[in-house]
Amino acid sequence: MIITERGAGCQRRPARDGMADEKLPTRKEDFSEWYNQLVLRAQLADYAPVRGCMIVRPYGWALWENIQGALDRRFKATGHQNVAFPLLIPKSFIEKEKHHVEGFSPELAVVTIGGGEELAEPLILRPTSETIIGHMWSKWIQSYRDLPVLMNQWNSVVRWELRTKLFLRTLEFYWQEGHTAHATREEAAEETRQMLEVYTDFAVNEAAIPVIPGAKSEAEKFAGADITYSIEAMMGDGKALQAGTSHFLGQNFAQAFDVKYLDQNGALQHCWTTSWGLSTRFIGAIIMVHGDDQGLVLPPRLAPIQAVIVPIYKNDEEKSSVLKAAKELKAQLAKAEIRVHLDEREGFSPGWKFNDWEMRGVPVRVELGPKDVAKQAAMLARRDRPGKEGKVSASLADLPTAIGKLLEEIHQSLHDRALAFRRANTQAAASYDEFKQAVENGFAFAPWCGSGECEAKIKEETRATMRCIPLDQAAVLGREIASGGACVYCGKAAKDRAVFGRAY
RNA sequence: CGGGGCGUAGCGCAGCCUGGUAGCGCGCCUGCCUUGGGCGCAGGAGGCCCCCGGUUCAAAUCCGGGCGCCCCGACCA
Known part of the structure; x- marks a missing residue:
């Protein structure tokens, strides 16, 4: 995906929305406040008019889309297909599985009126879809030949949380929920572990976040699961974040919803099911694992913009030659499949733009001024080493290769740094x-x-x-x-x- | 739901104690000037002072009652 500049009819100078003059509080001073301000100023998300709800802004959603892409590829590669189940679920469904209802009742949003009329049966806004999927599976699954069923859906769910925080815990959040049904316990158990591995691979290789895959205790497991696995990550303040979960549901939901099949011997059997999910909470993990006191630091493989070009010039003559070189460079980088953005905004000093893009976590910045153009070079700055230190000069011809290499290096160094931090604090x-x-x-x-x-x-x-x-x-x-x-x-x-x- | 803090311009705040023309910084608009680490100057726009009620000649300010948001706990991806 390439981020291009906005269309010609839309060249209005963008507002300095979010980029306030002061610095962020440092992480040491007040980690929580650092996080809140960072999310707003990097324009990832904003507060909605309803308490506990969040608006994901274009930059935040672009990040989510890259997360979706990386996961969806892995889901497809392991044989899953995407589906869409409805938002509204009959309230009685949730009551069919004992532990499930105990776990979720306190946080349900219930619809009791539709079209001005009191509903005969209240509907709930899905907190997760095991129940309605179980209901449909009982119709669709009849034979061992129908198995396994391997599904996933990208959607949002609603859980009425008491205390909320942008991305980490909101009343409505976006996620994917995978649901599978199998003929045997072993096969379902294997699926559960496989998807945990998929999440681990995604966290490490896409987000540069080292995680600890493991099994949850009875107290911490999903309401209705026999076994819950999770990937746990350490945030920059030493606290843990569950970044993804995979559940072995045994036959609990199959029994509650009568999901049965005839096996090869003609015996009627309950299915074994699994579910697994990863949510926009993961964006919170990216922020809190990699972010620093200058702002967001995005892992290169997920960053909406991987390299930003900041042109530098004093007068019209310089401007035209610098911009010409910048546009050529941009085309070269795009050709090398680097997600590149040229910052042509007028009326902002280069220094201001440096800070702006650092706040927004772009992994690599290319500074291009008259002196560079004269020697067919540019300054390269890497986000994981902020300030003047991380800058090197590189020739324009080498940049596509050099930046490609640098992005890989940054990925590795972010991961290693996070792993060293976690180990040092364990x-x-x-x-x-x-x-x-x-x-x-x-x-x-x-x-x-x-x-x-x-x-x-x-x-x-x-x-x-x-x-x-x-x-x-x-x-x-x-x-x-x-x-x-x-x-x-x-x-x-x-x-x-x-x-x-x-x-x- | 318990404890704490806060609602005044888009954002951050002062003013409230001691009632009397609503202010500051940033941002926004126009123009000039600048641009290699958060430029500068000049001019300008922008307000249901959270809501409802009361006291008063007069309320952002005093009194009563709501509502909302943030932070810290209990519950959770």
Whole structure:
């Protein structure tokens, strides 16, 4: 996708909307306020007139579209097809699965009037679509020959949250929900793990975000699931964010909605189902993992604009020669499949534009002035190293290759930096004292007996929740940690280590 | 729902205690000048002071009642 300048009929100078004069609060000073202001000033999103709702602005949506593209490719490659189920679901559906209704009742939005008339049965705005999909599957699935069913939908869902924050938790949010039905437990379990791997691969290779894939505790799992897996990431303030989930639903929904098939022996069987989702919350993860005190830092493979050209000139003569060179450069970069934007805005100083594009997280900036044009070169600045330090001169002819390489380098360095940060702020805690210390500003990786009582006590006393039992225990800290040991809370034997942390 | 903060120009705020012409910075518009890290000068536009009621000759300001938003907790992708 190429971002082009707006059409000729629309050359009005854009407002300095969002780019206030002052700097952002630093992350150290006030991480939460840093985040809020960054989202607004980078023009990713804005507050809607309804409390807890969000408007995703063009730049934020372009980022989401790139996330969608990267995921959708992976879903298709693993055999899934996209579908669209309705927003409105009969309220009775949600009540059919016991745990599901317990989990979701408190946060349902209910429609009771339609066309001015009280409805015979209230409708809910979908908080997720397991129920209505289960209902339809019971009609569509009859034989083992109909299986597996591999579906995904891109939509928005509504959950009436008490406390909201842009991207991280809003009443309505955008996501994808995948739903699959299988003949056997093994096949469904395999699908659940496969999609967790897809999310992990996406996070690492597209967003440059290192994640810990693992299993959730009973208390933290999805309402209605037998097993919930998630990918957990560490934000810049040391807190955890669940960045994607994959659920093994067993036969819970198949039984509640009568999703059955005849197997090869003529026996009637319930299906085994899965669901998995990743939401616009992931944008919050990108902001909080990579962002710095200058603003947003976007991972190159997802950035709506990968390289921005800022032309520099003093007079009309310089302007025409610089712009001519800039346009040629832009065409060259576009040809090399770099998403490039030429900032031709009048009345803004180059210095102002530098700050503006840094706020908006563009990975690479190309500065092109008369001196550069004279020697057929340009200054290259990389966003992950802000200020004058990260600048180098490069010849125009080399730029398409050089920028391509630089983008890859930035991706790698963002990932490595985030991984090093996470490891530096994760402590393998053996005692409860060490544990408490660790979750003050990061993760504790600690032996846990698996009981809900210990988990609840820990949460009550430290505000830290169980994030997951990592599937790959050695990857958490990048070295083998002895398994087993005594539960960090009760001292009983622990089978695995679990990651604990304060979470968003 | 508990605790805290705040509603005055597009944004950020002052004014309120002690009632009397509604102000400042940024942004916006016009022109000139500038442009290699957030240029400058001059002129200009822009207000249901959150809403409703009360006190008063007079309310942004005092009193009563609402509503909304943000932050911190309990619940959650």
